[in-house]
Amino acid sequence: MIKILFVCHGNICRSPMAEFVLKDMATKAGLSDRLQIASAAASREELGNPVYPPARRELAAHGICCDGHHARQISAGDLDAYDYIYYMDRSNLHRLNRMFPDYGKFLPFLSRDVADPWYTGNFTDTWNDIYEGCSRILEELI
16 A cells, blocks of 8 residues: 655645545545555644635536545644655755654655645646646555
């Protein structure tokens, strides 16, 4: 079982989008039994909140349901529980490194930052980045 965790600032846009996109891709590829996929926040700002409505709508437009998700913050236990922990942008990495200074194994989701649609309002561009990153991860890991 390969365990993957996606991290963004609040765990209501980018990281849950990646979680549910990769779960969908894995299911369609017949690989869902080989992957455990989740997401978390680098901050505590949105704890307990569901996926942000525009992100939910973007996922739904592609036939992906994200019901039941509630934002949570990454914990020290996640560092051992997950094989791969991907962050969405450099500010997430900065925060993660402050929280867990000796870990040093966080991975960039893409070679560039995934813009936060909370600020840009562009959930389609975020979808495109998330789809690209999840496709690459699935190809590399399986």
